[in-house]
Amino acid sequence: xxxxxxxxxxxxxxxxxxxxxxxxxxxxxxxxxxxxxxxxxxxxxxxxxxxxxxxxxxxxxxxxxxxxxxxxxxxxxxxxxxxxxxxxxxxxxxxxxxxxxxxxxxxxxxxxxxxxx
Numbered sequence: 755x756x757x758x759x760x761x762x763x764x765x766x767x768x769x770x771x772x773x774x775x776x777x778x779x780x781x782x783x784x785x786x787x788x789x790x791x792x793x794x795x796x797x798x799x800x801x802x803x804x805x806x807x808x809x810x811x812x813x814x815x816x817x818x819x820x821x822x823x824x825x826x827x828x829x830x831x832x833x834x835x836x837x838x839x840x841x842x843x844x845x846x847x848x849x850x851x852x853x854x855x856x857x858x859x860x861x862x863x864x865x866x867x868x869x870x871x
Contacts, residue, residue, distance in 0.1 A: 762801040770798035770814050777821050785828050791821040808848040809857055815845035816861050823868050839868050 773794035779787045795818040804811035819841035826834035842865035851858045 763806070766798040766801035766814075769794045769801070770810075770817070773798060773814075773821070774817055777817065777824065785825065788821050788825045788828070792818065792825070795821060804848050809854050812845040812848040812854075812857060812861065815841050815848070816857075816864065819845065819868070820864065823864070823871075826871070835868060835871060839865065842868060 773791045776787045776791035776794060795814060798814050799811075799818070802811055802814060819838045822834045822838035822841065826832075826838060842861055845861045846858070846865070849857045849861065
């Protein structure tokens, strides 16, 4: 299995933060910002290993799912919502109430919201 170097971890961290920032950015085209968030969060995930930090990995997946859920509200197609649900479910594989009750509850709540949308 390939090791994630310190530079990969830094690259992942920077892209994760940029992804969150693009998702929350109030200026510009909302759809473009969300697509940029998705790109950055995917880069962060590609350069991360869940076994290095289960909670951080779950948080990246949750942020990616949130971006797809937000994009769904703009596009009103089920494709983005389906992706959001898939990423919420993936995130739940890396966090539990015993590991981080707050993160777990947040992801479960997001998944529930996506399922009733």
